[in-house]
Amino acid sequence: MTPSGAPIIEGETSRPSHPPDRMRRLSGAALFALAVMIGAALNGLFFFYEIARSQRPQQMADAMLAGAIPAFAMLLVYLPVPGVLDRFDPEPWWCLLMAFVWGAVVATGIAGFVNGGVSQMSTDAYGVETGRLITTVFVAPVSEEIMKGMVVWGFFYFLRREFDGVVDGIIYATVAALGFAAVENVSYYARAVLQGEDVFTGTFILRGVIAPWGHPLYTSMTGIGIGIARESSRSWVRIVAPIVGLVAAISLHATWNFIPNLGNHAFAASLVFWIAFVAIFSIIVIALVVRKGATIRNYLKDEVVFGNLSELEVAFLTSAFGRLRTYFMPKGRLWRKLIRATARLALSKWHTARAMRGKKRTISLELIAPLRSEVKRLRAEIAAK
Numbered sequence: 001m002t003p004s005g006a007p008i009i010e011g012e013t014s015r016p017s018h019p020p021d022r023m024r025r026l027s028g029a030a031l032f033a034l035a036v037m038i039g040a041a042l043n044g045l046f047f048f049y050e051i052a053r054s055q056r057p058q059q060m061a062d063a064m065l066a067g068a069i070p071a072f073a074m075l076l077v078y079l080p081v082p083g084v085l086d087r088f089d090p091e092p093w094w095c096l097l098m099a100f101v102w103g104a105v106v107a108t109g110i111a112g113f114v115n116g117g118v119s120q121m122s123t124d125a126y127g128v129e130t131g132r133l134i135t136t137v138f139v140a141p142v143s144e145e146i147m148k149g150m151v152v153w154g155f156f157y158f159l160r161r162e163f164d165g166v167v168d169g170i171i172y173a174t175v176a177a178l179g180f181a182a183v184e185n186v187s188y189y190a191r192a193v194l195q196g197e198d199v200f201t202g203t204f205i206l207r208g209v210i211a212p213w214g215h216p217l218y219t220s221m222t223g224i225g226i227g228i229a230r231e232s233s234r235s236w237v238r239i240v241a242p243i244v245g246l247v248a249a250i251s252l253h254a255t256w257n258f259i260p261n262l263g264n265h266a267f268a269a270s271l272v273f274w275i276a277f278v279a280i281f282s283i284i285v286i287a288l289v290v291r292k293g294a295t296i297r298n299y300l301k302d303e304v305v306f307g308n309l310s311e312l313e314v315a316f317l318t319s320a321f322g323r324l325r326t327y328f329m330p331k332g333r334l335w336r337k338l339i340r341a342t343a344r345l346a347l348s349k350w351h352t353a354r355a356m357r358g359k360k361r362t363i364s365l366e367l368i369a370p371l372r373s374e375v376k377r378l379r380a381e382i383a384a385k
Contacts, residue, residue: 021160021363028158036101039109043183046112050187059194067189071182074208078178082171085285087323088293089343091171095162099151099172103179107147114143133261141218141253144180148215149222149246151176156226160363164347167292169227170220170285177215181207184215210271213278214256220281221248233354293318299346299353308375309342317342331382338378345371 054060123131225245351364
């Protein structure tokens with residue numbers, strides 16, 4: 001039974017045997033697997049080197065394990081946040097897992113390799129302090145933001161169906177950055193453990209409580225830039241927006257890394273501005289999420305005219321808490337699939353309309369008919385006794 005009590009209109013339920021973007025998706029999967037293997041190997045070498053070069057290898061290994069517990073445990077607090085924000089069109093779990101693995105394995109491995117190499121060379125050439133400044137302020141922000149942002153590029157190009165615009169760019173960037181931060185924190189916490197309980201407590205408060213959203217905030221700038229490119233049909237916007245986003249991500253990251261060099265007073269003052277900036281950014285993200293929900297509702301109006309959905313169904317499927325309610329409804333799994341399908345349908349129509357205005361070709365046009373069939377099939381399954 002639908003929320004409206006209206007009869008279900010049955011229609012074509014067949015699906016295309018080969019999606020139009022099948023080869024692109026397979027190519028992306030192969031590249032992703034290769035990158036994960038490289039990142040895992042580099043991370044393994046990094047942690048082995050970190051332990052082997054320590055004067056007390058066994059204690060360092062134990063400290064690594066001790067540091068991993070709070071680093072990954074805090075993800076239970078952080079990871080639900082993107083899901084709450086993206087409630088109108090939640091990204092598939094496997095996409096979020098890919099983003100997390102990329103940040104935790106690929107980005108940390110490759111960026112760590114670059115940072116370590118530059119740190120060694122600059123330290124040998126200019127000394128410890130100068131080498132540290134070069135690495136933390138000029139090299140690490142560039143290598144890390146490029147590597148974290150690449151997963152958003154991957155969704156933009158290889159998984160276009162799962163990437164619709166600015167909100168999705170922020171979600172994927174945030175999840176990847178949380179994975180990166182968790183693995184990075186293992187080393188910071190391990191070193192702090194070896195220095196004593198007070199040092200560990202201070203490190204955890206700073207990295208795990210006060211500034212846990214540093215990496216997600218930086219990389220979200222890249223996600224916003226690529227998201228704007230996904231939404232725009234103007235060629236110059238599609239080129240300029242991602243570049244501006246990446247530059248903003250690198251600049252914020254470099255600024256945060258540089259501030260501690262100015263002294264404790266400057267660092268304390270910067271925390272006030274940091275908290276204010278995060279608050280403003282959070283408000284902007286919420287506004288973007290509300291805008292996405294309005295877009296979905298708008299592009300489902302004609303489905304009511306066609307008889308594919310009822311007005312009450314549209315209201316339920318696009319409500320802020322509709323997905324939450326499905327967990328307490330009969331056939332809730334099917335309702336969640338229907339929410340996903342109707343959102344996909346609306347956003348595919350949105351992308352197609354923008355592409356037509358810009359006289360561009362878009363794969364979204366080819367997805368509309370299969371998605372309509374999926375919506376009809378799911379409604380029929382829900383109505384069936």
